[in-house]
Amino acid sequence: MSSHSLDRTGTSSLEGTMAEHFVEFTSVRKNFGQVEVLHDVSLSVRRGEVMCILGPSGAGKSTLLRCVNRLEKHDGGAIFVDGEMVGYTARNGQLLELREKDVAPQRRGIGMVFQRFNLFPHMTVLENITEAPIGINRMKRSAANEEARSILERVGLADKAAAYPNQLSGGQQQRVAIARALAMHPKLMLFDEPTSALDPELVGEVLDVMKSLAEGGMTMIVVTHEIGFAREVADTVVFMAEGRVVEVGTPDEIFVNPKNQRTKEFLANVL
Numbered sequence: 001m002s003s004h005s006l007d008r009t010g011t012s013s014l015e016g017t018m019a020e021h022f023v024e025f026t027s028v029r030k031n032f033g034q035v036e037v038l039h040d041v042s043l044s045v046r047r048g049e050v051m052c053i054l055g056p057s058g059a060g061k062s063t064l065l066r067c068v069n070r071l072e073k074h075d076g077g078a079i080f081v082d083g084e085m086v087g088y089t090a091r092n093g094q095l096l097e098l099r100e101k102d103v104a105p106q107r108r109g110i111g112m113v114f115q116r117f118n119l120f121p122h123m124t125v126l127e128n129i130t131e132a133p134i135g136i137n138r139m140k141r142s143a144a145n146e147e148a149r150s151i152l153e154r155v156g157l158a159d160k161a162a163a164y165p166n167q168l169s170g171g172q173q174q175r176v177a178i179a180r181a182l183a184m185h186p187k188l189m190l191f192d193e194p195t196s197a198l199d200p201e202l203v204g205e206v207l208d209v210m211k212s213l214a215e216g217g218m219t220m221i222v223v224t225h226e227i228g229f230a231r232e233v234a235d236t237v238v239f240m241a242e243g244r245v246v247e248v249g250t251p252d253e254i255f256v257n258p259k260n261q262r263t264k265e266f267l268a269n270v271l
Contacts, residue, residue: 124161157172
């Protein structure tokens, strides 16, 4: 383990707040070279809550999401998921970076769906979904297949188990990507603009699956430009710009009565 330049003060008090929140971002910072892409981001997500993050391109939304499962390493502050600090452990008043093998179990409980579907083209839909449960969780193939078929039914693709990705529409591929994430029994789902690569007529079928997950109590953080989805499904809406959290509120507070001028300008352009 290597020590890190994260803030070391207040670590124990940070950990004391975790009982209240399922996901906690505390003064998170991230730089790419000299460019600060996340500046002092503090947010919290309750268990079973849906948080939607909006903002212009370059706001740091996707970077923040990728820090949750360590696809990116944050340079300051702390992220907790279900009471556990992501990527680091506190020891003798210092934060030590976890080894990759110790990060893997943390990552396993966090499902992520990307803009692009990232399916294995040479595998069937069923094989794409069962690859990780069998390879990582050591699940028996028969049990993994049975569960995968159940999840496919849940996302409306029960008849596509034997299909290959190139035989599916973009919306169907994204639903397979969601099914693949669900097969690992995540306690948290991250969505990084999951409909942005889809033709407009295919967006609804993916959003419908996401709505059903929300109704089932899945904790979700969603980076999206789909204002209608955020208005209908989100418990909390976050507006980010230039790496900072500008405004946080309920859908009504953000969409009907935004307080910040930057938020008002953004919404005027997208509504």
